[in-house]
Amino acid sequence: MRNDLLLFSSLMLIAGAIIFVVYLYQSGHKKNIAKYIKNDKNHSHSKKIIKDFLDIIVPSSIVMNDREISDKIVSAGYYTFQYAHLYLPIKYVLLVLGAIVLVLISYSSYSAMTIVAIVASWTVIVLIIPDAILATRIKAYRSHVSKQLPYIIDLLAVCVQTGMTIEASLSYLAREMESFEPKSSLLLKRLNDRAAIVGMNEALEELYSHIPTSEMRSFVMTLKQSLQYGASIYQTLTVLSADIRKVSMLLVEERIGKLAAKMSVPLILFIMMPIVILITVPGILRLMSGA
Known part of the structure; x- marks a missing residue:
């Protein structure tokens, strides 16, 4: 168990180091890369491909600069919010502290693989859920x-x-x-x-x-x-x-028109099927008792 815990701790340290290095690289060199790509006209296409590839392999939920976070918060309608620079630090602090607490709580009760699964679930929740809530707030606004x-x-x-x-x-x-x-x-x-x-x-x-x-x-x-x-x-x-x-009225009418088709599935599952069972089961029971 101790060896498994040491292995798990090593993996967590490596993952944290990778995230930290990616954060430093993305936040410290993104503007320089963009400026270099803009100035270097001869190799602009290849540099743009590299930049797009980095944006794909590094999710925005893990690495965002303060300007991007501030723009998202403003897009959600919070014009006077002044603490956008604390968004990522708070997220990573919660990630690390929550992982430590979960490991301490689960150390004597679960196996190493179960602890890894719990911490991985916590990581997904901390990294994705806040951005999903913010995106939902932007859409609603x-x-x-x-x-x-x-x-x-x-x-x-x-x-x-x-x-x-x-x-x-x-x-x-x-x-x-x-x-x-x-x-x-x-x-x-x-x-x-x-x-x-x-x-x-x-x-x-x-x-x-x-x-x-x-x-x-x-x-x-x-x-x-x-x-x-x-x-x-x-x-x-x-x-x-x-x-x-x-146009708004047409959209409402379209949603109303789709409502009948959407209601057919729960009607079939929760009303028609129980009625069919109630009708057929007594006859089946009588046949079985008569046999």
């Missing part, structure tokens, strides 16, 4: 913004119709929506802040990169067209909000 976008467009159209500019309308809506729609208010505030720094066109492009949905793309293209040509967009905004609502 984008869906929420897309659902609220028609109402934002209607309010923006009313502000534009009263004579306000697009920039003033967005700033006004960001202030007024804070009490009843804080998520959309933060999104508009972020758009206004970026517009003051890089310009409205670039801020709209960043908005679409932040919420890459078809509804947001139509909204961004409409605003950019108005800013470029100076055309009135009241009628365009009202038509756009109506179209987004129609």
Whole structure:
């Protein structure tokens, strides 16, 4: 048992060392590699292949830089979160401490292979589950913004119709929506802040990169067209909000149409099969008793 534990400890140390080396390599040299690939035009294709291969064999759940983590957290709607740099250290500390605790608890009760399986399961949970939760939160946030976008467009159209500019309308809506729609208010505030720094066109492009949905793309293209040509967009905004609502209604109808097919399987398994059994079993029992 002691030899098995020593073997297991050695494997854990080797795995931890490999993860640590990969983390240092990826975080310390990724920018340099990208810069070198960009500058070296003669060997750009081969270097790009090497970089893509490294990205494939090293999962993002194991190695991410602070910028990538911060972008994911912002994409989930947490604009004021300032501790993105602690995400990976906390994950690895939990991994190591949890593995040590599990080994100490299971040392006298399970075999070495069982302990390895338990620690491997804990490793998968710690490395994958937080990223899966964050990805689910990003998807939910984008869906929420897309659902609220028609109402934002209607309010923006009313502000534009009263004579306000697009920039003033967005700033006004960001202030007024804070009490009843804080998520959309933060999104508009972020758009206004970026517009003051890089310009409205670039801020709209960043908005679409932040919420890459078809509804947001139509909204961004409409605003950019108005800013470029100076055309009135009241009628365009009202038509756009109506179209987004129609598309949402069509998606709901499609889901309702698929619901009948999805319900057929549990109906067959949990209702029809028990009824068939209840009908046939008494006759079978009578035949068996008569025989």
